[in-house]
Amino acid sequence: MPIRTEVPDRPPYAPGPPEPSPRPGLRLRAENLRRSYGRGRDAVHALRGVDVVFAEGSFTAVMGPSGSGKSTLLQCVAGMDRQTSGTVHWGSTEITGLSERRLARLRRADAGFVFQAYNLLPAMTVEQNVALPARLAGERIDRAAVAGALAQVGLAGRGKERPGRLSGGQQQRVAVARALYARPRVLFADEPTGALDRATGLQVLGLLRTGVEEQGRTCVMVTHDPVAASFADRVLFLSDGVLVEDLVRPSAARIARQLGGPAC
Numbered sequence: 001m002p003i004r005t006e007v008p009d010r011p012p013y014a015p016g017p018p019e020p021s022p023r024p025g026l027r028l029r030a031e032n033l034r035r036s037y038g039r040g041r042d043a044v045h046a047l048r049g050v051d052v053v054f055a056e057g058s059f060t061a062v063m064g065p066s067g068s069g070k071s072t073l074l075q076c077v078a079g080m081d082r083q084t085s086g087t088v089h090w091g092s093t094e095i096t097g098l099s100e101r102r103l104a105r106l107r108r109a110d111a112g113f114v115f116q117a118y119n120l121l122p123a124m125t126v127e128q129n130v131a132l133p134a135r136l137a138g139e140r141i142d143r144a145a146v147a148g149a150l151a152q153v154g155l156a157g158r159g160k161e162r163p164g165r166l167s168g169g170q171q172q173r174v175a176v177a178r179a180l181y182a183r184p185r186v187l188f189a190d191e192p193t194g195a196l197d198r199a200t201g202l203q204v205l206g207l208l209r210t211g212v213e214e215q216g217r218t219c220v221m222v223t224h225d226p227v228a229a230s231f232a233d234r235v236l237f238l239s240d241g242v243l244v245e246d247l248v249r250p251s252a253a254r255i256a257r258q259l260g261g262p263a264c
């Protein structure tokens, strides 16, 4: 199927007010990052020595063919998976040297996560879903912060509803609100628009972009979609576990050409 690269009109959707006092974005750095699964002849080398810096307050898309190591890179840089060798720094902290407990604490304090699957709990209300990570961590729930996160994603007043009553795009915006609740310094997104149609996908991308521009947040996003990637400041291409291209503010057409699709 040809890759579509046109950007349709933006949907009639107004995000809410920005966060009150932004926290500075984090600079992320991976050095000689390797991740292998299995051993010996059956080993899969998902990352084969990746060096990359994600500047603070930048929006980077990671692209490449299926199986090229995109999600593995995101998960290792995000401290959700352990590398086989190499290092990852968040600012001046080497996260690859931290215990699981300290790493979990740091992730909770500084990072937000958005995935293709919204991972909302249907039996809970929208606001309970937004507050869930804090509740699981045993923290006091900040109701104003829950309302603020929902307002930011354009869902003010929908907190008492169940996710099942919302559209796919609205549910993903709840997932973004959940990620924003703790005012993260870095947002990791793995195919955040993968399950959405083009128009609702653009809403979610707009939210990620706004967080970078207005809050100075660092954002790293894995995507297969050239239009989604064109929201980023920079697009990295992985192939077979190595970085093969690094483009600054490429158009969707340039990205599609890099992926081997039609040039538009």
Ligand SMILES: Nc1ncnc2c1ncn2[C@@H]1O[C@H](COP(=O)(O)OP(=O)(O)OP(=O)(O)O)[C@@H](O)[C@H]1O
Pocket: 037, 038, 044, 045, 046, 064, 065, 066, 067, 068, 069, 070, 071, 072, 073
């Ligand atoms: N837990 C695992 N156990 C074994 N192999 C794995 C595991 N996770 C990933 N791999 C392998 O590592 C390689 C890279 O996987 P990864 O999911 O990072 O690729 P990707 O570029 O994100 O792919 P896709 O676009 O299909 O999601 C693949 O060959 C995959 O099969």
